[in-house]
Amino acid sequence: MSDQTIVHLLRHGEVHNPDGILYGRRPGYHLSDLGRRMAERVAESVRDRDIVHLVSSPLERAQETARPLAVLRDLDVVTDHRVIESTNVFEGKAFGVGDGALRSPAAWRHLWNPFRPSWGEPYVEVAARMRAAVKAARDAAHGHEALVVSHQMPIWIARLSAEGRPFLHDPRRRQCTLASLTSFHFDGARLARVSYSEPAGDLIPVRDKKAPFSAGGAPEQHRP
DSSP, rough: OOOOOOOOEOOOOOOOOOBBOOOOOOOOOOOHHHOOOOOOOOHHHHHHHHHHEEOOOSSSSHHHHHHHHHHHHHHEEEEEEGSSSSTTTTTTTTTTTTGGGGSHHHHHHSSSTTTTTTTBHHHHHHHHHHHHHHHHHHHHHSEEEEEEEOOOHHHHHHHHHTOOOOOOOOGGGGGOTTTTTEEEEEEEEEEEEEEEETTTGGGGGGHTTTTTSSSOOOOOOOOO
16 A cells, blocks of 8 residues: 555635625535535546545535535545634624724724734644644545545645744735645655645636635734
């Protein structure tokens, strides 16, 4: 058996969210029609890869993104709470550039420390749980490939941690678009490299390519 294993971290597809709510971990947010097309596109793009283990966040949008690949590869979807979206104090509020939650001075008290960050789950905790989940997926698929459906913020923090880069970052510069794959290539237990691809890139609306934050991740730094 080969000692080389790949763990793909797949961000879920587009979510139906007409009110622009920062949905975070809230239930009831499902893929849009476009999001389902993205999930199908990704499944088709990786169907011939050596994927033997399929994992998903418990949230509906992630489970729905995993489903087409589960069908094509005849795999069970293993739910792992460690790859769930990050917590955020703005969850449930309208959120956008120049409007929404950040217009209120009451919100600014949550933005004082971008290093932790002060508005949500500490980056070090996100990194730790994602590291454990990736290791579990690597062990389960040893010598083959695993795919884990998660969310933008946890995937990006996992990558920063793996590459030894600082957690403080500009959310607009995350390389983690909708339905993208961030792939961890292991030689035994050693991480050899990280690669990135966008199998559904042509389906991503322009507005999402330019979005300054994810629906569950960190807001832009706000300076009143």
